[in-house]
């Protein structure tokens with residue numbers, strides 16, 4: 001019998017009725033999208049377990065850590081360095097921004113043409129259904145796209161919020177600004193936690209997060225095998241869980257999975273036939289529990305082999321240089337690593353195009369699915385560059401612009417089916 005966490009949720013101030021409704025919907029979606037898959041690796045059991053305890057056991061762990069004096073820090077973006085939070089003995093969590101709650105409460109605060117990701121996190125806060133949000137002692141926002149930075153002004157009225165200034169170019173002055181922002185973050189985290197950030201603490205934080213990224217990179221490389229040893233849905237799920245789980249335990253579990261996948265690759269065993277069209281997804285992040293498009297692709301016979309996304313390769317690609325001799329040197333290395341992230345809010349953003357080409361080649365992709373959340377100007381505008389690069393690369397591209405509702409699922413599925421048929425026909429030529 002599963003534990004009853006009602007008292008814990010009450011203590012966090014959740015709206016219990018709305019929260020129950022959310023868990024029911026998510027449970028059904030998880031069964032349909034994940035547990036219905038055939039031939040999943042056995043080591044996925046750990047990640048299924050994580051999902052089963054995502055609002056229960058993991059939250060209990062966070063609250064126990066808080067009782068010992070540790071702080072929980074929530075965020076929405078890759079530019080928030082987990083290393084610094086760990087160095088202050090804190091716990092970093094990614095906050096829910098991948099579901100349409102259907103309450104429409106954010107409608108009284110946000111314009112209609114706000115992207116689903118922003119609407120989602122404002123709705124989650126207003127509806128009081130996300131235990132991670134409510135357990136967070138501090139939420140760190142960032143000045144990435146216009147919608148987010150204005151939304152954090154609203155969020156600041158509802159929650160303890162700190163906004164990190166992310167520059168939009170990588171010029172010398174932008175780098176100096178970013179480095180000073182890293183210093184400002186250190187000050188805020190120290191103020192929150194009462195913990196002085198030391199060189200030892202930072203070195204440990206860097207090592208833990210680098211190890212997590214290395215494990216995810218190992219998983220990413222295994223997906224180059226033909227047939228693909230793991231579904232895109234499962235790989236996406238793992239990339240989503242990295243934002244919630246304990247980083248050391250998570251890293252061990254990813255390696256255990258990779259050990260099993262090594263065996264599958266050696267045996268030529270896959271989750272889909274070798275003839276399945278291999279799709280690289282590129283674009284906006286798919287925050288949990290945004291599984292709509294991967295489900296539609298794989299339900300129709302395609303297999304997703306990589307995500308050029310913040311919940312994917314963009315988040316795991318670069319590691320922080322280790323071996324810094326002082327706090328300041330390590331913070332320099334952290335600032336340097338985070339500025340390598342090729343988010344579309346930067347201009348110019350040539351690196352991203354090169355990374356998509358590199359991934360498509362390395363993963364033997366047959367086509368690229370450009371995923372854009374409706375009303376996301378940075379990624380929508382950048383699609384033009386991606387299309388041109390893929391044309392030169394000889395790779396078909398399908399642009400899908402959508403939100404989190406299921407209303408357009410039928411129309412999306414029709415376009416995905418046509419795209420997959422075209423990829424199959426090309427490979428048979």
Ligand code: BJ8
Pocket residue numbers: 076077078079115116117118144145146147148284285310341343344345373375376377378379
């Ligand atoms: S590093 S991609 S997580 S900013 S989808 S809210 S961009 S309008 S999420 Fe992002 Fe950090 Fe960049 Fe990654 Fe705005 Fe677009 Fe909405 Fe977006």
